[in-house]
Structure formats: C-alpha cells, structure tokens
Amino acid sequence: MIKKTITAAAVTFVALGAVAFAHSGASGIYKERMDAMAAMGKVVKDLSAIMRGEADYDAAKIQEGARLIQSHAGEAMTLQFPEGTTDKPSEARVEIWSDWDTFSELAEQLKMNAEGLEKAASNGLAMGGQTSGSMMGTENSTMMGGQSGMMSGDQTMMSAEQLAAMPADGVFNAVAQTCSACHTKFRLEKK
Amino acid sequence: MKKLLLLAVVALTSAGAVTAAVFAWPISRTVELSTTVGDANRGAYLARMAGCIACHTNAEEGGAPLAGGLALPTQFGTFYSPNLTTDKQYGIGAWTIEDFSRAVRQGISPEAEPYYPAFPYPFYTKLSDQDIADLWAAFQTVAPVSEPSKPQEMIFPFNFRDGLKLWRAAFLKTNGFEPDPSQSDVWNRGKYIVEGPAHCGACHTPRNFAGARQAELKMHGAQGLPDGGKSPPITSNALKDKNWTVSNLKYALKTGILPDGDAFGGSMGEVVRDGTSFLSDDDLTAIATYLLERSE
Numbered sequence: 001m002i003k004k005t006i007t008a009a010a011v012t013f014v015a016l017g018a019v020a021f022a023h024s025g026a027s028g029i030y031k032e033r034m035d036a037m038a039a040m041g042k043v044v045k046d047l048s049a050i051m052r053g054e055a056d057y058d059a060a061k062i063q064e065g066a067r068l069i070q071s072h073a074g075e076a077m078t079l080q081f082p083e084g085t086t087d088k089p090s091e092a093r094v095e096i097w098s099d100w101d102t103f104s105e106l107a108e109q110l111k112m113n114a115e116g117l118e119k120a121a122s123n124g125l126a127m128g129g130q131t132s133g134s135m136m137g138t139e140n141s142t143m144m145g146g147q148s149g150m151m152s153g154d155q156t157m158m159s160a161e162q163l164a165a166m167p168a169d170g171v172f173n174a175v176a177q178t179c180s181a182c183h184t185k186f187r188l189e190k191k
Numbered sequence: 192m193k194k195l196l197l198l199a200v201v202a203l204t205s206a207g208a209v210t211a212a213v214f215a216w217p218i219s220r221t222v223e224l225s226t227t228v229g230d231a232n233r234g235a236y237l238a239r240m241a242g243c244i245a246c247h248t249n250a251e252e253g254g255a256p257l258a259g260g261l262a263l264p265t266q267f268g269t270f271y272s273p274n275l276t277t278d279k280q281y282g283i284g285a286w287t288i289e290d291f292s293r294a295v296r297q298g299i300s301p302e303a304e305p306y307y308p309a310f311p312y313p314f315y316t317k318l319s320d321q322d323i324a325d326l327w328a329a330f331q332t333v334a335p336v337s338e339p340s341k342p343q344e345m346i347f348p349f350n351f352r353d354g355l356k357l358w359r360a361a362f363l364k365t366n367g368f369e370p371d372p373s374q375s376d377v378w379n380r381g382k383y384i385v386e387g388p389a390h391c392g393a394c395h396t397p398r399n400f401a402g403a404r405q406a407e408l409k410m411h412g413a414q415g416l417p418d419g420g421k422s423p424p425i426t427s428n429a430l431k432d433k434n435w436t437v438s439n440l441k442y443a444l445k446t447g448i449l450p451d452g453d454a455f456g457g458s459m460g461e462v463v464r465d466g467t468s469f470l471s472d473d474d475l476t477a478i479a480t481y482l483l484e485r486s487e
Binding site: 040041042043044045046048051052053054172173176177179180181183184187189 | 418420438439442445446447448450451452453454455456457460461463464468
C-alpha cells in the first residue's frame with residue numbers, strides 16, 4: 001500500500017514536473033533569459049503608461065524601472081545568449097551569432113539608454129504630445145539627411161549625459177527603439 | 192477529327208489574338224503636372240510615410256539611400272527594388288514629372304510597361320497632384336548612384352509582364368482619394384494615410400490566388416507574407432478586442448511598444464523603424480482614429 005502510494009506520488013510528481021516544464025517550456029539559460037525579457041516587458045508596460053500620460057508621473061518608479069532594465073542589459077544580456085541556443089521555445093534567431101557585434105552593441109545601447117532614463121527620471125514629459133526624442137524626430141526630413149543611420153538600425157549613440165538632459169519620455173523612446181530594433185533583427189516572430 | 196483540328200486551330204488563333212491584343216493594349220493615361228510646384232520637405236515626409244525609402248534602400252547591406260536592391264521574396268518570385276536615385280542611366284534622373292506620376296499612380300513605366308504590384312501603386316493612386324509634385328521635388332535631392340537595378344526573378348508564368356494588363360483590368364482601381372463628408376477631418380486624414388501612402392492593407396488584407404487584395408476582408412489579417420510570417424487583423428473590432436486605444440495605438444506606431452510591454456519585431460518593427468516613427472503626432476492620431484472608428 002505504502003509502496004503503491006509512493007509510486008503514485010512519484011508518478012504524480014514526475015507528471016506535474018513534466019506539466020510544469022511544458023508550461024514554462026523552458027529551463028536553464030532559456031528560462032533565465034525569457035524571465036529577464038518578461039521582467040523588462042513588465043517595466044516597459046508600466047512606464048509606457050506613464051509616458052502616454054495614462055498613469056500618474058512617478059519619478060521614483062521610472063528610476064527603479066530604469067535600473068531593472070540596466071541589470072538585464074549589456075553583458076548581462078549577451079551572457080545569456082551562448083552560441084547556438086536556439087532550441088524551442090526560444091525565439092532567438094541564428095543571426096545573433098553571425099552578427100554578434102550588432103547584437104552586443106544593441107545590448108550595450110540598451111544599457112546606456114536605461115542609464116540615461118534613470119538620470120532623466122525627474123525631467124517630466126515633453127509638452128504637447130510631440131514625444132519624439134532627437135533620434136526619431138521629424139526634423140530629419142530631407143531624403144538624405146541622417147536617414148541612413150536610422151535605416152541600418154545603427155543609430156547615433158547619445159551619451160548618458162546627453163540623454164539625462166532630455167524629457168523622460170524622449171529617453172524612454174530611445175529605450176523602446178532599442179528593444180524594437182533588436183527584436184526586428186534577432187527575434188523569430190510567431191508564424 | 193477534322194472538327195477537333197479546326198477547334199484547336201480556332202482556339203490557338205484566338206489565344207494568339209488575345210495574347211497579341213494584351214500585348215498591344217495601351218494602359219497609360221496622360222498627365223500634366225509640370226505646373227505644380229513641389230515642396231521637397233513635404234515630399235521627403237511623404238516618402239517616409241509611403242515606404243519609398245524603406246523599400247528602395249538596401250540598408251542591411253550598406254546600400255546608398257534609394258539606390259534599390261532590397262529583395263522581396265514572394266510566391267510569384269523574388270522582386271528587387273529598383274534604383275530611384277537621380278542617376279540618368281540607372282536611376283530616374285532622365286524622367287519627367289509626368290513619367291514619375293504615371294509610374295507612382297498608374298503603375299506604368301516610361302516605356303509603357305506595367306509594374307508588378309509588389310510596388311504598391313494600387314495604394315498610391317490615392318495620392319494627389321500636389322503629393323506627386325512634392326515627392327518629385329524630394330527625389331530631385333537624392334544623390335545619383337551609378338548602379339544598375341537588379342532584374343526581377345519571377346517564376347513562370349509571372350515573368351510575362353504583359354499578363355499584368357489582365358491583372359490590372361481585373362483588380363486595379365485607379366480612383367483617387369474621396370473623403371467621407373459625414374466623418375471628421377481627422378478620420379478622413381487617417382483614411383487617406385491608411386489606404387493611400389502608408390498602404391497598411393498591403394500586409395493586413397489577405398490576398399487572393401492572383402495576389403490581389405480581397406476587398407471584403409479588408410484589414411482582416413493575412414498569412415504567407417513575404418517574410419513567411421502573418422499579420423494580425425486590424426479591423427476596429429479586432430483592435431478594440433485587444434484593448435487598443437487611440438492613445439496606445441499611436442504610441443505603438445511611434446515607439447514600437449505594445450500595450451502589454453512587448454516591442455514589435457519582424458516586419459512591423461521595420462515599418463515603425465523606417466516609417467511610422469517619423470510621422471507627426473497629428474498623423475499618428477489620424478491613423479489610430481481611423482483604424483479604431485472605421486466601419487467594417
């Protein structure tokens with residue numbers, strides 16, 4: 001009887017483990033980096049509501065969020081992508097390793113932009129809803145002017161000090177652009 | 192047997208006649224535009240909105256702006272965007288504004304050849320004379336690049352360009368933009384951008400066997416896009432179901448950030464990076480307003 005119970009418990013335990021595994025679908029380095037992305041996504045969700053003016057402005061919350069992003073950016077991020085780690089359910093594209101320089105530059109850029117955001121947290125929002133940071137302004141309206149940088153995703157890096165002088169939503173846009181630039185190049189989209 | 196032969200001859204002859212007729216079918220209309228003065232800044236803004244710069248620049252491989260060469264793989268073959276710089280031999284430097292207008296709004300080359308609709312001229316038919324003049328003025332500011340355009344690599348039978356005349360007759364509507372007087376200016380501006388230059392339906396409306404958009408499924412989302420992916424539906428109901436609002440939709444088009452904190456990747460990431468992130472706050476409001484308020 002006891003033996004049976006133990007067996008049943010063991011079976012249940014293993015089955016539960018399998019369910020848990022299938023549910024998260026990830027373990028080890030995969031789980032680590034997916035959790036890191038999810039944590040940043042949560043911050044971006046909360047802060048973007050502030051930047052849109054839908055949530056109350058909260059400098060402390062912006063600083064805290066900026067620090068969380070920093071903690072997952074730069075080398076902390078690139079170390080989570082050992083070469084060839086593309087097993088399901090990973091959404092990592094092999095281009096990460098064939099174009100490692102771009103990937104690691106984007107990870108560094110994210111860190112620098114998040115540092116800028118921390119410093120700019122008390123600057124408030126830009127007036128009038130024109131929330132563009134200088135990297136995405138409409139002032140570059142000539143066909144040639146500054147566009148090739150924008151288009152190759154290889155944006156002019158601004159120093160954390162330059163970013164620190166900008167309205168918080170402008171700096172947050174720079175963070176957001178970095179997320180999207182990296183996803184566009186290096187993330188598999190669900191088919 | 193004799194009858195059969197006769198039938199075959201008749202069929203072949205008429206097929207030949209149809210082919211010849213299609214070949215000889217003139218499709219262009221004349222335009223006169225030389226008197227309209229263009230604004231190059233406004234034109235460059237429009238070139239962003241319309242994706243001219245995104246699609247005609249091979250940024251990934253370090254290509255010069257608007258020198259073309261970007262590959263667009265489709266089920267009909269692989270398209271390469273042509274050189275649109277002011278180079279007289281390889282670009283559009285020898286064109287007149289009338290050539291340009293016919294190319295952009297009618298999809299017909301200066302040699303009277305129809306363009307493949309991978310070039311989204313069925314949307315650009317909504318552009319006004321002033322838009323064309325502005326774009327033309329902007330294209331004059333582009334430095335010449337002396338590189339030939341890559342030939343299109345179409346699979347049989349799509350490599351026969353004259354077949355496109357039949358496609359045009361069946362599917363192309365070349366009416367310009369008509370505002371709806373019962374709607375606000377903002378809504379109408381959004382409709383113009385979405386259905387005209389921004390050509391959202393090119394990816395978000397499913398296409399039929401011939402690659403033409405299915406009008407009754409406008410903005411319902413599509414599969415088998417050039418990158419192999421699919422696009423979500425962006426009808427007003429679908430957007431509202433996903434908790435999109437004017438505020439968070441225009442924000443997503445500006446920054447790439449979705450309401451759940453994710454950031455666009457894939458082809459929408461490119462659309463934001465190379466296109467909508469450059470648009471004015473008013474235009475983003477117009478796009479979001481129209482998409483959320485249009486009747487299905």
